Amino acid sequence: MATLKDVAVECGLSLPTVSQIFGSRSHLFSEETRTKVFEAATRLGYRRHIGATNLAKGKTNTIFVVIMQGGDKLATSDHINSFIGFSEAAAMHKQQICLANLSEQNLSGDATLQTLLGEKICDGVIFNIVMQDTVMDEIDALFNKEKLPIVWLNTPRKFNAVCPDESRAAEFLAQKLLQHGHKHILYVGVPMGIHFSVTARPGFLREHFKRLGGETFKSIDNWGRPECFRKKLKAFFEKPGKTTAMVLYSETTLLPVFAAASESGLQMPGGFPYAIFDMPIDISPFSIRLKHTGAAPDFRHLGRQAVDLLMERINDYRDIPSVFVDPIYADTASLK
Amino acid sequence: MATLKDVAVECGLSLPTVSQIFGSRSHLFSEETRTKVFEAATRLGYRRHIGATNLAKGKTNTIFVVIMQGGDKLATSDHINSFIGFSEAAAMHKQQICLANLSEQNLSGDATLQTLLGEKICDGVIFNIVMQDTVMDEIDALFNKEKLPIVWLNTPRKFNAVCPDESRAAEFLAQKLLQHGHKHILYVGVPMGIHFSVTARPGFLREHFKRLGGETFKSIDNWGRPECFRKKLKAFFEKPGKTTAMVLYSETTLLPVFAAASESGLQMPGGFPYAIFDMPIDISPFSIRLKHTGAAPDFRHLGRQAVDLLMERINDYRDIPSVFVDPIYADTASLK
DNA sequence: TTGTACGCGTTATCAC
DNA sequence: GTGATAACGCGTACAA
Numbered sequence: 001m002a003t004l005k006d007v008a009v010e011c012g013l014s015l016p017t018v019s020q021i022f023g024s025r026s027h028l029f030s031e032e033t034r035t036k037v038f039e040a041a042t043r044l045g046y047r048r049h050i051g052a053t054n055l056a057k058g059k060t061n062t063i064f065v066v067i068m069q070g071g072d073k074l075a076t077s078d079h080i081n082s083f084i085g086f087s088e089a090a091a092m093h094k095q096q097i098c099l100a101n102l103s104e105q106n107l108s109g110d111a112t113l114q115t116l117l118g119e120k121i122c123d124g125v126i127f128n129i130v131m132q133d134t135v136m137d138e139i140d141a142l143f144n145k146e147k148l149p150i151v152w153l154n155t156p157r158k159f160n161a162v163c164p165d166e167s168r169a170a171e172f173l174a175q176k177l178l179q180h181g182h183k184h185i186l187y188v189g190v191p192m193g194i195h196f197s198v199t200a201r202p203g204f205l206r207e208h209f210k211r212l213g214g215e216t217f218k219s220i221d222n223w224g225r226p227e228c229f230r231k232k233l234k235a236f237f238e239k240p241g242k243t244t245a246m247v248l249y250s251e252t253t254l255l256p257v258f259a260a261a262s263e264s265g266l267q268m269p270g271g272f273p274y275a276i277f278d279m280p281i282d283i284s285p286f287s288i289r290l291k292h293t294g295a296a297p298d299f300r301h302l303g304r305q306a307v308d309l310l311m312e313r314i315n316d317y318r319d320i321p322s323v324f325v326d327p328i329y330a331d332t333a334s335l336k
Numbered sequence: 337m338a339t340l341k342d343v344a345v346e347c348g349l350s351l352p353t354v355s356q357i358f359g360s361r362s363h364l365f366s367e368e369t370r371t372k373v374f375e376a377a378t379r380l381g382y383r384r385h386i387g388a389t390n391l392a393k394g395k396t397n398t399i400f401v402v403i404m405q406g407g408d409k410l411a412t413s414d415h416i417n418s419f420i421g422f423s424e425a426a427a428m429h430k431q432q433i434c435l436a437n438l439s440e441q442n443l444s445g446d447a448t449l450q451t452l453l454g455e456k457i458c459d460g461v462i463f464n465i466v467m468q469d470t471v472m473d474e475i476d477a478l479f480n481k482e483k484l485p486i487v488w489l490n491t492p493r494k495f496n497a498v499c500p501d502e503s504r505a506a507e508f509l510a511q512k513l514l515q516h517g518h519k520h521i522l523y524v525g526v527p528m529g530i531h532f533s534v535t536a537r538p539g540f541l542r543e544h545f546k547r548l549g550g551e552t553f554k555s556i557d558n559w560g561r562p563e564c565f566r567k568k569l570k571a572f573f574e575k576p577g578k579t580t581a582m583v584l585y586s587e588t589t590l591l592p593v594f595a596a597a598s599e600s601g602l603q604m605p606g607g608f609p610y611a612i613f614d615m616p617i618d619i620s621p622f623s624i625r626l627k628h629t630g631a632a633p634d635f636r637h638l639g640r641q642a643v644d645l646l647m648e649r650i651n652d653y654r655d656i657p658s659v660f661v662d663p664i665y666a667d668t669a670s671l672k
Numbered sequence: 673t674t675g676t677a678c679g680c681g682t683t684a685t686c687a688c
Numbered sequence: 689g690t691g692a693t694a695a696c697g698c699g700t701a702c703a704a
Binding site: 101118300 | 426433594599
C-alpha cells in the first residue's frame with residue numbers, strides 16, 4: 001500500500017509538499033507540480049490513510065449511533081429512515097457514522113457504554129433508543145462527566161434532543177376530522193409505554209380535538225391481550241354509537257382493525273372513515289398500503305437534524321435547547 | 337484530554353511501560369506497578385485514543401456497511417435486524433461498524449464508493465443492498481482491483497455472499513400446506529424485481545409443492561397497479577375454484593388481502609387458510625400481528641454471518657463460497 | 673523496565 | 689511565490 005512518502009519519492013518532491021497538494025492548500029502550488037503529484041499518486045495507486053489524517057488533525061471525525069434491540073422501540077421503518085438521515089448529514093459534515101448496540105442489561109456493566117466513555121473513540125454520540133427518563137438522566141450524567149456530547153432522538157427532553165412535533169401532527173388530524181364533520185371520534189392506540197409517541201398522540205389529539213370544537217373522544221388501547229382488544233374493537237364496530245370516525249396510532253394498527261371490522265360484517269376500507277398517525281406510502285412498486293389522511297414524523301429529516309445538532313455541540317460544547325421537527329402531512333380523503 | 341504520556345509522568349514510569357500495562361502484556365509487570373498506573377490513569381481521567389492505537393497497529397478495525405435509500409430493497413424490519421447482527425458480530429471481532437449511503441446514481445460518480453475505494457478508510461465492506469447482477473459484477477471488479485474485501489448480503493452470488501435459504505423456507509411451507517390437505521393453492525406475491533426473495537419465493541414454492549404432491553399452483557402478483565391487483569384478489573375470493581389455501585409473499589401482504597376479502601364478504605382471518613413467508617411476531621406489547629404458519633430468514637443471524645465472512649476475507653484475502661442460512665419456522669395453525 | 677524507531681500524515685517555520 | 693526542514697499527534701513493538 002503506497003504511502004504519501006512513496007508518492008513524494010516517486011515524483012521527486014518533499015513529503016509536506018505532496019501533503020499540502022492533497023490537502024486544502026493545493027492552490028498555492030504551480031500547475032506543473034500538482035500534475036506531477038497527481039500522476040505519481042495514480043501510478044502508485046495511492047490511497048490516503050484516514051486514520052493517520054485524523055490523528056494528525058487531532059480529530060476522530062466519528063459519530064456513534066447507539067441502538068438497542070428489543071424493548072420499547074421505534075417502528076423499524078422509522079429506524080431505517082433515521083439511518084439514511086444520519087449518513088446524509090454525516091457526509092455533509094465529513095463525519096463517519098458508527099453503529100453500536102446497547103444490550104438491555106444494567107447501564108454500568110454495558111460494554112458499549114464502557115467503550116464510548118472509556119476510550120477516545122468518537123466526537124459525539126446519538127442515542128437512537130427510547131428509555132425511561134431516569135435512565136436518560138443517568139446517561140446524560142455519565143457523558144457530561146467525560147464532556148462527550150450526546151444527542152437524543154425521538155424524546156422530548158429539554159436539551160440536546162431532536163423530537164417530532166407530535167402536537168402539530170395531532171392538530172392537523174383534529175382539523176381534518178372536524179372539517180369532515182366528525183365530532184365524535186374513536187382513538188385506537190397502544191398501551192402506555194416508554195416510547196414518546198405512544199402517550200403523546202392520544203394526549204395531543206384529545207387536546208386539539210376538544211379545543212377546535214370536537215365533542216366525544218373515546219379510546220381503545222388495550223393491546224396487552226390481543227383477544228380482549230379484538231373484542232373491544234368488535235363491540236365498537238357493532239355499536240359505534242355517535243362515533244363517526246377513528247384515528248389510528250399507526251399504519252400497522254390497520255390490520256387488526258380491518259380484521260375486527262370484517263368479523264363484524266363491515267367492509268374495510270370504506271366501512272368506517274379513519275385517519276392515521278402515519279404516512280400513506282405509495283412510492284415503491286412493493287408498496288401495498290392504502291392511501292389515507294395522515295400526519296407523521298419524517299425520520300429521515302429527524303436523523304439529519306440529530307447530526308446537525310450533535311455537530312453544534314461538538315464544535316461548541318454546551319447544552320442546546322431541543323428541536324421539535326414539523327411532521328409531514330397527507331390528505332387523501334380516507335375520511336370520506 | 338490526558339494522554340498516555342501524561343499518565344507515565346504522573347506515575348513516574350516510562351511511556352512504553354504504561355502502554356504495555358494497558359495492552360495485552362499487563363501480566364509481565366508487578367502488581368504494584370500496575371496499581372500505580374491504573375490509579376494515575378483514573379486520577380487524570382485517561383482515555384485511550386483508538387485512532388492512535390489503530391495507526392500504530394497498522395489496522396483500521398473498521399467495516400463499512402453500505403445501504404441505499406429507495407430502489408429495490410429489503411423490508412425495513414429485515415434491515416434493522418441485520419444491523420443488530422452486524423454490531424453483535426463486530427463487537428466479537430473488535431471491529432467498528434460504519435454506515436455509508438449509496439446514492440442511486442451512476443456508480444462511477446458516487447461519492448461513497450469513491451471514498452471507500454480512494455482512501456484507506458476501512459478493512460472491508462458489506463453491501464446491504466439489492467442490485468442487478470451486472471452492477472454487482474461491476475462493484476466486485478472495482479473492489480478487487482483495490483484488494484478491498486467485500487461481502488454481499490441477501491443475494492445468491494457464488495462467492496462472498498450471505499443469503500437466506502429461500503428454498504428451505506419454501507419447502508417447509510409446501511410441507512405444511514400438504515399436511516393440512518391443501519393440494520390447490522394460490523400464491524400472492526409482488527412483481528418480479530431485483531430483490532432476491534421476490535423471484536425466489538414463488539419459484540422454490542412451486543418446485544417443492546409440485547415435488548411433494550401438490551397439484552394446482554396459481555399466482556397473483558400484479559402489484560404495479562393497485563386497483564388491478566385488488567380486482568384480481570376480489571375475483572379470486574368470489575370464485576376460489578378448487579383452491580383451498582393461499583401463501584403470501586410477506587406479512588405486509590396481509591393488509592390488501594384482508595381488504596379484498598372483506599369487500600368480497602369474506603371474514604379474514606378465518607375466511608381462508610393462509611401461510612406467509614414471514615414470522616408471526618408476538619413479542620413486544622406493541623405487536624398487533626396475527627399468528628400464522630410461516631418461514632422466513634433471520635436477518636439478525638444473516639448480519640452476524642456477513643461480518644464473520646468478511647473477517648475471514650480480511651484475514652486471508654480470497655474468494656469464499658457463499659453461505660446460505662437456514663430460515664426460522666413457525667406453525668401456528670393458520671392453515672386450520 | 674526503558675530507549676528508540678516507527679506508523680502516516682499535518683502544519684508552522686524557514687530558506688531559496 | 690515555491691518548496692523543504694522539523695516538530696508533532698498518540699500510541700506500539702522490539703532491542704537493550
